[in-house]
Amino acid sequence: MTDSRTGLLKNYGFPVILLISIAVGSTIGALMGKEALVFKPLGDVFINLMFMIVVPLVFCTITNAVAGMSSLKRLGKVLGTTISIFLITGVIAAVLMLAAVVLFPPAQGIVIEGVAPQDFEPLNTAEQIVKAFTVEDFADLFSRRHILPLIIFSILMGVSLNALGEKARPVVNIVSILSDAMLQLVKIVMYYAPIGLGAYFATLVGDFGPQLLGSYARAMIIYHTVTFAYFFIAFSVYAYISTDGEGIARFWKNMITPAITALATGSSNATLPVNLEAARNIGVPEDIRNMVLPLGATIHMEGSCLSGILKISFLFGFYGLSFSGVNTFATAIAIAALSGVVLSGIPGGGLVGEMLIVSLYGFPPEAFPIIATIGFLVDPAATMVNATGDTASSMLVARFLEGKNWFRKAQG
Secondary structure (H helix, E strand, O other): OHHHHHHHHHHHHHHHHHHHHHHHHHHHHHHHHHHHHHHHHHHHHHHHHHHHHHHHHHHHHHHHHHHOOOOHHHHHHHHHHHHHHHHHHHHHHHHHHHHHHHHOOOOOOOOOOOOOOOOOOOOOOHHHHHHHHOOOOHHHHOOHHHHHHHHHHHHHHHHHHHHHHHHHHHHHHHHHHHHHHHHHHHHHHHOOHHHHHHHHHHHHHHHHOOHHHHHHHHHHHHHHHHHHHHHHHHHHHHHHHHHOOOOHHHHHHHHHHHHHHHHHHOOHHHHHHHHHHHHHHHOOOHHHHHHHHHHHHHHOOHHHHHHHHHHHHHHHHHOOOOOOOHHHHHHHHHHHHHHHHHHHHOOOHHHHHHHHHHHHHOOOOOHHHHHHHHHHHHHHHHHHHHHHHHHHHHHHHHHHHHOOOHHHHHHO
16 A cells, blocks of 8 residues: 555655645635736746757657667557557547537637737748748757748658668767666656746636636646546547457457556556556567567547646637638547647657747747646546557457457467
8 A cells, every 4th residue: 555655656756746836826826816927937837848948858868769679670560550559549630529529619619809919820831831941041940930840840850860870870879878867867857846836827717717717727627527438438449440349359358457557657668567468468479569569558538638728728729719621620639649649759848849839830939838727637637548558459450450350369
């Protein structure tokens, strides 16, 4: 019992502290009203620190991750099938959440006068899309407003270093050290987060009113309703497709332990050992499960795809923008899939994904802690979906690579 309590405290102690600080700050804001704006500088310090870190964090972590992917050369057909399935299931999750937030807008009821994004334009022309993905000058990469071009540049730099092999090893080692240093810097800055977020929410609630907290509660209800529906329905469908309807019961029999482990630890990597055992019991071939599950624990986050749509929709409602139209929906799905399937494989990927949302849509800096808060509120349920989705994906890979009778052969 003591070990269990220690584990829970280790995994969720800091998020609980952040929740308490937000609750205290919100209470102060509700009681003080506009006078709570006196705390704004304390919140601004936290926001500025995070924005100060994001550019070097993105460059170092993404370049390091891609440069170190030597195993990609031997993954072949399994890798291609796996990534395709990761993308498809991620888009499915994003589309389901999109339908939910269109029917039940998470920020409904918030009325904020005089607050608008800085340069918001929907991506509906070729020129705008080019500007979203590229910059005219190298120096422009060093700005939080150009996160997506920076991500692309970092990936290409990582691929280039990877292609050079041993010749590039000294540079890769330096980038790896810088990557670790940036992650350590994030940890240091996060020690200030309870004060920064507490002050920020005191300012928010004092300025905009307690209805903001009601919108967070509404967003959490929407997220968890859709997430648990996806968890039971989508994974049952994937198990049905994988086994021609024969393996649904076996799937759920073996997935209870990994799902609970993921929910309790908040870590796909911590769930990996029990996930591998579950896949073995289900009958997923050894080479497939040993490749798909570790890869999935790194770059397959359907829960993040779900939360990505929620965050975007929440900000649209918060700033009084219409979350509608094919272009808006397509862009939101693409960003959610990028955050949940690509950026999730990068240390600090959640932070980068939230920065991407803020910068690509032209939201002001104050938007970042608003959706970052949603991020850690949904994390336990999101991790449960992420980990369970890895095993379901391994079954789909087995179905496409081994044929429709793979499950029956495994049981025989």
